Amino acid sequence: GATGLAGMLSLAGAQPSGIPLLLDAGRTVPPAGDVLDHGRGPDCWEVRKHNSSEWCRFIRNNPDCRMDGGFLDYLSGVFCVFPPRLLPLAVTLYALWLLYLFIILGVTAEKLHACPQGKDFSLTSPLHGVTFLAFGNGAPDVFSAVVAFSDPRTAGLAIGAVFGAGVFVTTVVAGGIALVKPFTAASRPFLRDVIFYMLAVFLTFLVLYFGRIRLGEALGYLGLYIFYVFTVVLCTWIHRRQQGDRPVPPGPWEPEMPTDPEDPESSGTNNSDYGEEYRPLLPSQETSLRILTTALSPLDCRKWRRKPWYWRLFKAFRVPVEMLLLLTVPVVDPDKDDLNWKRPLNCLHILTSPLLCVLTLKSGAYGLYQIQGVFPVWGLVTLAGSVLAIIIFITTSNEEPPKYHCVFAYLGFLASAMWINAAATELVNILRTLGIIFQLSNTVLGLTLLAWGNSVGDTFSDLTMARQGYPRMAFSACFGGIIFNILVGVGLGCLLQMTSSQPLVKLEPDSLLVWVLAGALGLSLVFSFVSVPAQCFQLGKAYGICLIGYYLVFLCIALLTEFRVIHLS
Numbered sequence: 014g015a016t017g018l019a020g021m022l023s024l025a026g027a028q029p030s031g032i033p034l035l036l037d038a039g040r041t042v043p044p045a046g047d048v049l050d051h052g053r054g055p056d057c058w059e060v061r062k063h064n065s066s067e068w069c070r071f072i073r074n075n076p077d078c079r080m081d082g083g084f085l086d087y088l089s090g091v092f093c094v095f096p097p098r099l100l101p102l103a104v105t106l107y108a109l110w111l112l113y114l115f116i117i118l119g120v121t122a123e124k125l126h127a128c129p130q131g132k133d134f135s136l137t138s139p140l141h142g143v144t145f146l147a148f149g150n151g152a153p154d155v156f157s158a159v160v161a162f163s164d165p166r167t168a169g170l171a172i173g174a175v176f177g178a179g180v181f182v183t184t185v186v187a188g189g190i191a192l193v194k195p196f197t198a199a200s201r202p203f204l205r206d207v208i209f210y211m212l213a214v215f216l217t218f219l220v221l222y223f224g225r226i227r228l229g230e231a232l233g234y235l236g237l238y239i240f241y242v243f244t245v246v247l248c249t250w251i252h253r254r255q256q257g258d259r260p261v262p263p264g265p266w267e268p269e270m271p272t273d274p275e276d277p278e279s280s281g282t283n284n285s286d287y288g289e290e291y292r293p294l295l296p297s298q299e300t301s302l303r304i305l306t307t308a309l310s311p312l313d314c315r316k317w318r319r320k321p322w323y324w325r326l327f328k329a330f331r332v333p334v335e336m337l338l339l340l341t342v343p344v345v346d347p348d349k350d351d352l353n354w355k356r357p358l359n360c361l362h363i364l365t366s367p368l369l370c371v372l373t374l375k376s377g378a379y380g381l382y383q384i385q386g387v388f389p390v391w392g393l394v395t396l397a398g399s400v401l402a403i404i405i406f407i408t409t410s411n412e413e414p415p416k417y418h419c420v421f422a423y424l425g426f427l428a429s430a431m432w433i434n435a436a437a438t439e440l441v442n443i444l445r446t447l448g449i450i451f452q453l454s455n456t457v458l459g460l461t462l463l464a465w466g467n468s469v470g471d472t473f474s475d476l477t478m479a480r481q482g483y484p485r486m487a488f489s490a491c492f493g494g495i496i497f498n499i500l501v502g503v504g505l506g507c508l509l510q511m512t513s514s515q516p517l518v519k520l521e522p523d524s525l526l527v528w529v530l531a532g533a534l535g536l537s538l539v540f541s542f543v544s545v546p547a548q549c550f551q552l553g554k555a556y557g558i559c560l561i562g563y564y565l566v567f568l569c570i571a572l573l574t575e576f577r578v579i580h581l582s
Contacts, residue, residue, distance in 0.1 A: 055075060055077070056077055057072070057075055057077040057078040057088070057166075057449055058448070058449045058452060059071075060072060060075075060078070060092065060449065061449075061450070061452060065097035066097075068092040068093075068097065069089075069092050069093040071092075072088050072089055072092045072093060073089065073093070077166070080442055081163075081164055082160070082163070082164075082375065082376050082438045082442070083376055083438045083439050083441075083442040084376055084377070084435075084439065085439065085442070087107065087442050087443050087445075087446035088445075088446050088449065090103070091103045091104070091107065091446060091450065100450075104447070104450060107443055107446065107447060108447075110443065111440070111443050111444070111447075111462070111466075112466075113330070114436050114439055114440045114443070115440075115466040115467070115469075116330060116331065116334065117334050117432075117436045118153040118433060118436050118437070118440070118467070119153075119470045120331055120334045120335060120338065121153075121334070121338060121429055121432045121433050121436065122153055122429075122433065122470075124338050124342055124344065124425075124429050125426065125429040125430070125433070153433050153436070153437060153467060154174075154178075154467055154498045154502055155497075155498065155501050155502045155505065155506075156430070156433045156434045156437040157171075157174075157437040157440060157441065157463075157467075157502075158171050158175070158498075158502035158503060158505070158506035159434075159437075159502075159505060159506045159509055160434070160437045160438045160440075160441045161441050161506065162506035162507055162509070162510050162518070163506075163509070163510060164441075166445065167441050167445055167455070168455075168520070169454070169455025169456060169459070170441070170444060170445075170455040170456070170458055170459040170463060171459070171502070171503070171506060172217075172221070172455075172456070172459070172520065172522070172527065172530075173454075173455055173456035173457065173458065173459025173460050173463075173526075173527075173530065174459035174460065174463040174464050174467075175217070175459075175498060175499050175502060175503060176214075176217075176459075176460065176527075176530035176531055176533075176534050177456075177459050177460025177461065177463070177464040177530060177571075178460075178463070178464035178467060178468055178495070178498070179210075179214070179495055179498075179499065179534045180460070180464075180530070180533050180534045180537055180564060180567060181460075181464050181465065181468055181564065182468060182472075182491050182494075182495050183210075183491060183492065183495070183534070183537050183538060183541065183560075184537050184560040184561065184563050184564040184567075185472070185560070185561055185564050186468070186471075186472050186475055186476075186491050187488060187491045187492070187541070187557075187560055188556070188557035188558070188559070188560030188561040188564075189472070189475075189476050189479075189557065189561070190475060190476065190479045190484050190487050190488050190491070190557070191484075191488075191552045191553060191554065191556045191557030191560070192554050192557035192558070192561075193476055193479045193480055193484070194479045194480060194482070194484040195484075195551075195552060195553040195554060196479075196484035196485055196488070196551075196552060197485070197550050197551050197552070198485060198488055198489075198545060198550040198551075198552055199485050199489055199550075200546075200550050201248065201252075202248075202489050202493070203488075203489065203492065203545060203550070204542075204546075205244060205245075205248065206489065206492040206493040206496065207492055207538055207541060207542050208542075209237070209241050209244075209496050210492060210495065210496050210499070210538060211535070211538050211539070211542070212237065213234075213237065213496060213499045213500050214499070214531070214534055214535055214538065215535075216230075216233065216234065216237070217499065217503060217531070218531050218535070220503075220520060221520055221522050221527060221531065224519060224520060224522075225517050225518065225519050225520060226503075226507045226517065226518050226520060227516060227517045228508070228511055228516040231504050231505075231507045231508040231511065231518075232504070232508070233504070234499075234500045234501070234503055234504025234505075234507075235500065235501065235504045235505065235508070237500055238496065238497065238500040238501055238504070241496060241500070298411075299411065301356065301357040301411060302357070304355055304356065304357055304358070304411060305355070305357040305358055305361075308339065308355040308357075308358040309336070309339050309340065309358065311331075311332050311335035311336055311339060312328070312332065337432075338429075338432070339358075340361070340365055341362065341365045341366055341369045341428050341432070342362070342366065342425045342428045342429050342432070343358075343359055343362040343366065343421040343422070343424055343425040343428075344421075344422075344425050345418060345419060345421055345422035345425070351412075351413070351414060352414050352418055354413070354414030354415075354418055356406065356409055356410065356411045357406070357411075359405075359418075359421055360402040360403075360405050360406040361402065362421065362424065362425075362428075363398050363401050363402040363405060364395065364398035364399055364402050365398075366424050366425070366427070366428040367394050367397075367398050368380075368391060368394055368395060368398065369428055369431055369432070370427060370428065370431050371390055371391055371394050372391060373431045373432070373434065373435040374431065376435075376438065380394075440463075444458055444462065444463065447462075453575075454524070454526065454575060456524065456526045456527060456530065456575070457526065457571065457572070457575040460530060460571060471490075471494075474487075475487040475490055475491065488552070492541075525574050525579070525580060525581055526571060526574045526575055529567075529570060529571055529574050530571065533567040533570075533571075537560070537563060537564075537567075540559075540560075540563070541560075544556065544559075
């Protein structure tokens with residue numbers, strides 16, 4: 014139940030009022046109707062200006078329309094595979110696939126939460142909360158940022174999404190919590206998180222103002238997050254020293270998952286869909302085949318019968334993703350007696366997880382590479398993984414996990430990260446395609462589709478947590494979690510694009526909408542920073558209504574700016 018960490022991706026060329034961002038001193042993407050030629054041919058967003066019979070030739074012959082990553086070429090699909098009269102059908106299919114990509118990211122992020130855990134990492138550890146837990150929640154957004162910053166044509170969506178999602182989380186989600194359950198906010202964690210977030214926003218504002226981010230500034234983003242982690246740990250230690258032996262209530266970095274008194278399934282130590290809901294009264298020896306088939310089943314028939322129809326419908330969409338994750342992502346669960354050791358399945362993971370990594374890295378380019386033109390890399394990984402899996406299967410038992418079982422946790426962490434990276438790459442490409450089709454800018458797609466899609470899951474989690482009597486925890490998550498997104502997402506995303514010959518990334522906003530976004534986020538943070546202490550940290554429905562009203566006003570201004578109703582003379 015942590016915060017919706019706003020996705021930091023970016024979209025492609027079409028920018029009626031977009032934010033052209035240059036990476037590696039490249040090209041600018043001009044506003045619609047003002048095309049600049051930098052020697053790379055016309056911009057891809059111009060395709061709709063041509064006759065429909067020329068769309069496919071334009072897409073295939075224009076270097077700007079080539080997809081550098083991803084498994085599917087969405088531009089060629091919509092303009093070459095589908096005839097022009099079926100463009101609405103293609104857009105509908107792309108929209109449905111976009112929604113499913115968000116489901117994939119959400120389900121994989123849930124899986125990622127469990128992967129780095131072990132006996133030394135508990136959810137009550139502040140270091141775990143601001144590192145592994147934050148990465149588990151923010152992985153889709155951070156990987157999206159890295160993917161987006163990797164291409165000059167998609168860098169704008171990263172900035173639009175990080176600001177847009179920041180405004181959404183700190184207004185709609187925070188305001189919704191206050192409406193659902195008025196409460197008294199935790200003063201010191203709130204002030205700490207808001208101050209750090211304002212510093213991060215100010216740093217991003219300076220980067221946009223000067224139009225570049227150098228190596229030192231990119232490292233400064235990561236250094237500021239490390240300092241934030243140190244501050245959280247230090248504050249926790251001081252607070253516990255002051256408390257002495259008295260019990261310490263859970264803080265925002267100690268996300269004890271509340272139980273739902275109406276749901277008997279949530280009262281146990283394992284409330285996951287993948288756990289054993291019903292334990293046998295007497296221990297019994299299970300065969301390896303039985304263990305494998307049970308472990309690979311994402312459905313619980315008894316739970317399925319009890320749940321309402323809409324839960325079943327959503328679960329039906331999740332099942333294919335959950336099946337793939339069960340096959341490729343090992344999970345070590347310290348809450349179980351056997352640490353979730355499933356010998357046949359974990360041995361299968363030794364083969365499938367490395368194979369997944371090589372086939373998803375750079376969209377399979379490394380996995381399909383042939384060593385000396387003869388033997389593919391994926392074949393070598395398959396051979397090595399099969400030998401290692403057989404050795405582990407022979408030297409272990411079904412009943413007791415091996416001493417090196419903790420290694421599977423980090424293997425699962427890596428596999429989950431690769432799944433998220435692959436889904437984020439497809440997400441960036443399909444958003445770029447939709448932007449070209451509808452002539453929409455990177456920024457507006459970032460602050461709407463991307464921000465909402467990446468935040469909706471955590472929004473429901475936070476509101477549910479508030480309804481169950483944990484509004485302070487949910488509210489703290491709104492301000493604490495997105496710090497990870499902006500600092501690690503932007504810092505790491507830009508750092509990976511720098512080279513020794515050119516240690517900078519140029520970010521040159523050429524649109525009023527960027528400054529509307531930055532100003533709206535800064536103003537919302539200042540409003541909360543001033544108004545929350547003024548109310549003695551007692552937040553009620555009036556505060557929630559003000560925040561939600563603020564977001565609606567901001568959204569109207571942003572859309573009017575995008576469509577040039579509001580513009581600079």
